[in-house]
Amino acid sequence: MKILICLSNVPDTTTKAKFVNDNKAFDTTGVQWIINPWDELALTRAIQLKADAANAIENITVVTVGKADAEPTMRKALAIGADSAVRIDAEPKDAYYVAAQIAEYVKSNPFDIILSGIESSDYNGSAVGGMLAEFLNMSSVSAVSALNIEGGKVKITRDIDGGKEQVTAQLPVVAIVQKGIAKEPMIAAMRGIMMARQKPLQIVAPVEVEALTEIVNFELPQPKPACKMIAPENIKELVDLLQNEAKVI
Amino acid sequence: MSVLVFTENWDGKFKKLSFELVSYASKIAEMLNTQTVALSIGNVQEDELKKLSSYGADKIVSVNNEALKNLDNQAYTSVIAQVAEKEGSKVVVISHNNTGKALAPRLSVKLKAGLGAAVTKLPVSVSPFTIYKKAFSGKAFTNVVIKSDVKIVTLAQNSFEVIENAKNASVENFSAQIGEVKTVVEEVQKQTGKLILTDAEIVVSGGRGMKASGNWGAIEELAQVLGAATACSRPVSDEGWRPHDEHTGQTGKIIAPNLYIAAGISGAIQHLAGVSASKCIVAINTDKDAPIFEAADYGIVGDALKVLPELIGAVKEAKAK
Numbered sequence: 001m002k003i004l005i006c007l008s009n010v011p012d013t014t015t016k017a018k019f020v021n022d023n024k025a026f027d028t029t030g031v032q033w034i035i036n037p038w039d040e041l042a043l044t045r046a047i048q049l050k051a052d053a054a055n056a057i058e059n060i061t062v063v064t065v066g067k068a069d070a071e072p073t074m075r076k077a078l079a080i081g082a083d084s085a086v087r088i089d090a091e092p093k094d095a096y097y098v099a100a101q102i103a104e105y106v107k108s109n110p111f112d113i114i115l116s117g118i119e120s121s122d123y124n125g126s127a128v129g130g131m132l133a134e135f136l137n138m139s140s141v142s143a144v145s146a147l148n149i150e151g152g153k154v155k156i157t158r159d160i161d162g163g164k165e166q167v168t169a170q171l172p173v174v175a176i177v178q179k180g181i182a183k184e185p186m187i188a189a190m191r192g193i194m195m196a197r198q199k200p201l202q203i204v205a206p207v208e209v210e211a212l213t214e215i216v217n218f219e220l221p222q223p224k225p226a227c228k229m230i231a232p233e234n235i236k237e238l239v240d241l242l243q244n245e246a247k248v249i
Numbered sequence: 250m251s252v253l254v255f256t257e258n259w260d261g262k263f264k265k266l267s268f269e270l271v272s273y274a275s276k277i278a279e280m281l282n283t284q285t286v287a288l289s290i291g292n293v294q295e296d297e298l299k300k301l302s303s304y305g306a307d308k309i310v311s312v313n314n315e316a317l318k319n320l321d322n323q324a325y326t327s328v329i330a331q332v333a334e335k336e337g338s339k340v341v342v343i344s345h346n347n348t349g350k351a352l353a354p355r356l357s358v359k360l361k362a363g364l365g366a367a368v369t370k371l372p373v374s375v376s377p378f379t380i381y382k383k384a385f386s387g388k389a390f391t392n393v394v395i396k397s398d399v400k401i402v403t404l405a406q407n408s409f410e411v412i413e414n415a416k417n418a419s420v421e422n423f424s425a426q427i428g429e430v431k432t433v434v435e436e437v438q439k440q441t442g443k444l445i446l447t448d449a450e451i452v453v454s455g456g457r458g459m460k461a462s463g464n465w466g467a468i469e470e471l472a473q474v475l476g477a478a479t480a481c482s483r484p485v486s487d488e489g490w491r492p493h494d495e496h497t498g499q500t501g502k503i504i505a506p507n508l509y510i511a512a513g514i515s516g517a518i519q520h521l522a523g524v525s526a527s528k529c530i531v532a533i534n535t536d537k538d539a540p541i542f543e544a545a546d547y548g549i550v551g552d553a554l555k556v557l558p559e560l561i562g563a564v565k566e567a568k569a570k
Contacts, residue, residue, distance in 0.1 A: 015385075017384070037499070124367055127357065160348075162439060227546060238560070
């Protein structure tokens, strides 16, 4: 069995958002790049599944659409425990463009399970996993908070508004994962970091795809008015403000 | 031409989210000078379906088929695409809830329609079709042009008001083509007796400042007197003090209630990313320099364990008046 993880290379989650070029582009100066947090959880779950020989997982591959500057993040995924990496050599234009590129690769390199994070922490599109499934005519399950392999199928816990569902899906399947899929992301050990240098990182040429969306510009949120401080002994004043000023209770 | 809005149901009933969506879709239809078609998939009675016409739906299409009893992303996407094609829909509106996040990307590929995800307000313009959404988990916003002929927009929850706009809509039953369903729902576990976090208008949330899982009684009691849902910060769910589905923040739930009360939460940037869209934030924290006070509207510097019982008392007293 083979698992593919779609990896997004994103700014560290503590990064302050700054823009250049008339607010048309994200300012990458001094930014630390990381594996998108949900993708990191997906990778962790894949490694856990592979550790159980009964699951017969022969390979975990990570795929990213990005230029050479995404490679340190891919090496990190290899250090954590992915077996191989594929970089599709293109600037990711939008989710449709990215999913189309990955779909093209998967058409000639099939996988049994494809994992994708439910969101990327940069453009928050929540889109690549579902789009990829549709391009490949594969079934997909989203909001996955647990995933196991049983008898050639996957058993999934899917979060729904106000509850959970236990879902069985045939292979191949795209699982779009969220918090809960793994408790904490796995960290690379020194041995893994050494081994990562020897693992294959293949570079694939992109195909011609037209993006369907285009960013016009970015805006920073309006600064909030200063917080009104209330002394702990005046708690009635807070309730009064919530009732009569904010009108929220 | 039309604007199509997919209205999910919960055991045959719609909820506020559905009416927000129809209100939003019908405003876009007004901008495009066209009509609003609402699509319901599943077993919903006619009187419930007709409720959608109170918020601007000109036409209601109902697809009810045993094979669609549970959500199968591929099958549902195919049904929405068939209706969009039949109705000549140029814009498809879907919620940015779990179901919408599962369907909208698939539909985008099926219809070759650009996707504007998690929008918080009406399009800035319809020609070019420009949407406004958050980026970098709420640290910024962005204007995005959707270039394709058909557009898909997912609306962030609690970001648009319900607008009454009564129409005299007819209900049309549509038989969609349904292919093989490759996922099976074996079991459904519904949360009972508790408000759903992403639906709630008031949320009471606890952080590490609550010190132990045993102290959560105060959070729950305040939530109960306010009719609120309960939430927590990431360290709290990582510690196992509370279930992970209560975690609000960048990697947990993104919420936008009218009132968010943060007790013993310092307000790390990742936490704020999940709650900054709240209309009013109250912060209770011992550290007066905690970043939560920069995001809050009202603040109390104090120990949440001491302040909460006082607050519960004061709310009860005010409510009794």
